[in-house]
Amino acid sequence: MAEGEKLIPINIEDEMKSAYIDYSMSVIVSRALPDVRDGLKPVHRRVLFGMYELGVLSNRSYKKSARIVGEVLGKYHPHGDSSVYDTMVRMAQEWSLRYMLVDGQGNFGSVDGDSPAAMRYTEARMRKIAEDMMADIDKETVDHQLNFDDTLKEPTVLPTRVPNLLVNGASGIAVGMATNMPPHNLTEVVDGTIAYIENNDIEIDELIEYVKAPDFPTGGTIYGYDGVREAFKTGRGRVVIRAKASFEEVHGKECIVVTEIPYQVNKADMIKKTADMVNDKKIDGISTIRDESDRKGMRIVYVLKRDAIPNIVLNLLYKYTALQSSFSVNNIALVKGRPQMLNLKDMIYHFVEHRHEVVVRRTEYELRKAEERAHILEGLIIASDNIDEVIAIIRGSASPEEARNKLKERFSLSEVQARAIVEMRLRQLTGLEQDKLRTEYEEIQKFIEDCKDILARKERRMDIIKTELLEVKDKYGDPRRTQIEYAGGDLSMEDMIPDEQVVITISHAGYIKRTPLSEYKTQNRGGVGQKASTTRNEDFLEYLFVGTNHQYMLFFTQKGKCFWMRVFEIPEGSKTSKGRAIQNLINIEMDDKVKAFICTQDLKDEEYINSHYVMMATKKGVVKKTSLEAYSRPRQNGINAITVREGDELLEAKLTTGNSQIMLAVKSGKAIRFEEEKTRPMGRSASGVRGITLADDNDEVVGMIAVENAQEETVLVVSENGYGKRTYIDDPEDGEPVYRITNRGGKGVKTISITEKTGGLVAIKSVTDADDLMIINKSGIAIRMALENLRIMGRATQGVRLINIKGKDSIAAVAKVMKEEDEEMSDSNENATDQTDGTAIDSNDTEN
Secondary structure (H helix, E strand, C coil): CCCCCCCCCCCHHHHHHHHHHHHHHHHHHHHHCCECCCCCCHHHHHHHHHHHHHCCCCCCCCEEHHHHHHHHHHHCCCCCHHHHHHHHHHCCCCCCCCCCCEEEECCCCCCCCCCCCCCCCCEEEECHHHHHHHCCHHHCCCCEEECCCCCCEEECCCCCCCCHHHHHCEEEECCCCEEEECCECHHHHHHHHHHHHHCCCCCHHHHCCCCCCECCCCCCEEECCHHHHHHHHHCEEEEEEECEEEEEEECCEEEEEEEECCCCCCHHHHHHHHHHHHHCCCCCCEEEEEECCECCECCEEEEECCCCCHHHHHHHHHHHCCCEEEEEEECEEEECCEEEECCHHHHHHHHHHHHHHHHHHHHHHHHHHHHHHHHHHHHHHHHHHCHHHHHHHHHCCCCHHHHHHHHHHHHCCCHHHHHHHHCCCHHHHCHHHHHHHHHHHHHHHHHHHHHHHHHHCHHHHHHHHHHHHHHHHHHHCCCCCCEEECCCCCCCHHHHCCCCEEEEEEECCCEEEEEEHHHCCCECCCCCCEECCCCCCCCCEEEEEEEECCCEEEEEECCCEEEEEEHHHCCECCCCCCCEEHHHCCCCCCCCCEEEEEEECCCCCHHHHHCCEEEEEECCCEEEEEEHHHHCCCCCCCEECCCCCCCCCEEEEEEECCCCEEEEEECCCEEEEEEHHHCCECCCCCCCEECCCCCCCCCCEEEEEEECCCCCCEEEEEECCCEEEEEECECCCCCCECCCECCCCCCCEECCCCCCCCCCEEEEEEECCCEEEEEEECCCEEEEEEHHHCCECCCCCCCEECCCCCCCCCEEEEEEEECCCCCCCCCCCCECCCCCCCCCCCCCCCCC
């Protein structure tokens, strides 16, 4: 042991305790947690202050990052250079900070997790917003402390005009505690802060009207609002963020395109993990993943397999990959040097208090400087008023000190005033300069009064804070990037899907798709139509139906089975795409075919399902009525809807209220009308009763309609060669029925005059002037027309030409379309159910 040294025995337990507590307190207070006032940790504050001191402002040229890092290391932050450089880099990354504080030039990394270039290559300078965080720092607005070697002073906090803690958030792991604060939108935060200033007793629920939710630099969608509300109220909560995804068709293939990903997600890692899951068969339906991101923005393309349903694949991606991730809010910041959990109002309160202190200290500093200047001006004015005497005194003095003393005695001046007079320049003796002195003195007196007024009245100070906040909002405010999906959370995926009207089409070979109704435009009667769908060889469109996304679809097959699906689960396709094989969507037997479908409202609504019925008709004229309640519990393999007799098949199913009249039409041109009440409700397995007697073995039922209001509705019939007409159900003038009501089972009355020119009857619809008509040929040509242009004719006429049919083409499907977007779709949504043996056409087997 060296001379003069001695050993002091210490209990190791006590030493460990005190050393660890010192260490943990140091980490908490001066490393990992942000200050509630300026939202910065010491290293961020030192980097910004170092840049400010170095003069790399937003309007100056960039300086090498290594120069800045060296400045900060040498003067304020005696730690590793990587800690300083990494901090500066993060403040320059647009995907890390909502409002960047550093303007970087060079490679500052990427959202894929690429490292930035070394600091000797990159350059940086402050951004304008960072200068606003420094505003008034030289006016003694904040306390300064000595740096690590006691040679310089550094600020303990910045006098920021920007509510940085809220707008940029923070994250850090201390000892025994951590913080994770999300960024917010500056415009919203300023509005909320001003609302708080105007009413200090404002509730958090009212503040939430201004500061709606976190706003992440990478955009995305906040899914569900409960976690946000919880975080605002308590300081802790879980915010679920989803990527922004849309469906596109690229080169004939359905794709999911992601343009925004959740905050703090590494894009490259996410794509790699997703690819691994696809390879391991954990996620089905994706054929390839492409990252098409470039300088214009992010674009990740998930190319889907032919039979995948985009919504279902997207939900799998949300469930298993980082396309949906959560941000655990934990608002812990240093309040007067102590860590504290803060809610939204607390953070705004502490920021306003800090701004208030800054305004007071700035005003006191400006008042002091103004009073010092006024004092000097008073002396200069005295001197200029007695200029000859002053000159004489100065000329007669042996030294400046003597001159000062004589002036002090003669004019009762202070030391400061006397020195200013002695050092006065000759040009200040001119008349103009003397006037300037008086003007400056008057202005400074006004300024002093203003400063005293500010210091005397708190409301003045609060007005100043508000004005400065509004300036910050004007300079840096921008729209939200992160959308808010209030109805998210544990709800099903239908909440993400707009409840818009769609056209559902099914081809002869069983390909189904849904297309937004807006893709079809109205044409006049007799037009040629526009290309509606690209079908496979020897395939043609056979069914067309209009519904809305949130409705339930019941599929009825020719063998009498019923399957269940939501409309939005039907794959979406463009007007020209083929769609998906229905066998891949529902577990239908290979030799079975979907013949009818019903769109219903909520099948969980007991009152609704008990007050509605399903009315069915078969090709051979059998009808059957069953309560909708019997079809409200779906099964994977379908349920029996009707027992179909030998040689027959189910043709139609309609939703009714029990008070309708039923009309059946047959190929030979006749139609029957009877009261629905004449058919008693039966169970699911019953086979039904006779509805109409057919003319001969070749005759068959082509359609069924349910008449709700005979005075307003008209019957539309269409023949296979494109002829059609509308006929009243009851004469509007005398109320006499045009189609008389008979008992079910009769032969019916003539509804259209069938000739070789018209061809057999293919469709019967119930329509009004408010409907549009959609007709599709077997060749895939579609026409949409307004029914108000089609005049009403007698029951036995042959009608007018609705569509020009070329060659051996004939009509495949007819449906009516609602004009009004907001009308409810229920049983009045007719579907085309025409089994027509026409010649198939040869078309390209490709999707457009």
